[in-house]
Amino acid sequence: MHLSLPDHPSALRENDLSLLALKNITFAFQDGKNILDGLNLDISCPDRLGIIGSNGSGKTTLLSVIMGLEQAQSGQILFNGEKVDTREDWGGFRKKVGFVFQNSDDQLFMPTVLEDVTFGPLNMGLSADQARQKAIRTLTDLGLHGFEHRITHKLSGGEKRLVALATVLAMDPKIIMLDEPTNDLDPATRLRLIEILHDLPQTLVLVSHDWDFLHNTTNCLYLLEKGTLVPQNSDILHTHVHSHPAGQTEHAHNRNGASLS
Numbered sequence: 001m002h003l004s005l006p007d008h009p010s011a012l013r014e015n016d017l018s019l020l021a022l023k024n025i026t027f028a029f030q031d032g033k034n035i036l037d038g039l040n041l042d043i044s045c046p047d048r049l050g051i052i053g054s055n056g057s058g059k060t061t062l063l064s065v066i067m068g069l070e071q072a073q074s075g076q077i078l079f080n081g082e083k084v085d086t087r088e089d090w091g092g093f094r095k096k097v098g099f100v101f102q103n104s105d106d107q108l109f110m111p112t113v114l115e116d117v118t119f120g121p122l123n124m125g126l127s128a129d130q131a132r133q134k135a136i137r138t139l140t141d142l143g144l145h146g147f148e149h150r151i152t153h154k155l156s157g158g159e160k161r162l163v164a165l166a167t168v169l170a171m172d173p174k175i176i177m178l179d180e181p182t183n184d185l186d187p188a189t190r191l192r193l194i195e196i197l198h199d200l201p202q203t204l205v206l207v208s209h210d211w212d213f214l215h216n217t218t219n220c221l222y223l224l225e226k227g228t229l230v231p232q233n234s235d236i237l238h239t240h241v242h243s244h245p246a247g248q249t250e251h252a253h254n255r256n257g258a259s260l261s
Helices: 059-066 087-096 113-123 128-141 157-169 187-199 211-217
Strands: 020-028 034-043 048-052 074-079 097-100 175-179 203-207 220-225 228-232
Touching (some): 048 059, 048 211, 059 175, 059 203, 087 097, 097 157, 113 128, 128 157, 157 175, 157 187, 187 211
Parallel strands (some): 048 203, 097 175, 175 203
Antiparallel strands (some): 020 074, 220 228
């Protein structure tokens, strides 16, 4: 399966305003080792970015820093050209930039699906009735009509992943970031997620080890390596059927289809 995506915009021209910019971001844990080391990134609309990297390279940490869940030791984060710094700044930022956690149980905390999906709109100032209508529309758009009163912790892993996405979409963000969104998904739900993301108008930032998933959902690719983001040739992402052992693991092929792993 291959879905046609819009071309990736060329590199930002001088004086172009990025939607989200990371400037010289450095982050280290208490052991002092830099996970992010002077990292820079400009995201414009409607970019669809894929981020790959080895385990422990800092992909989840990068998303956490962008969302303010971890605090960078140095550098700046700008949204629409304005620095995100104060507590008030972060509050407004998180209404415009949605984050779907790798573990849906970290995101879903209300008893029922409807309560989880209405939580964001209510905190944005919508009335209870407006928030409920927004939540129901969002669930219906994701093929989850009738889930409103389901008990959240009793959902399957795939159902939880889609509900977690619904909690973000209900807030109408400009950017959606997803951390390993295909982990533990059955094939049908994985395909449904690809179709949903392909049709979304928002800018996407996707961290994943699933190369074929990234091929069908992104139009540019970065490797997080040694604390920085390195642009990659997205031609290495493709859909194909494997009969060799690397078929279920992260690997690349040359242009003739031979495995490089």
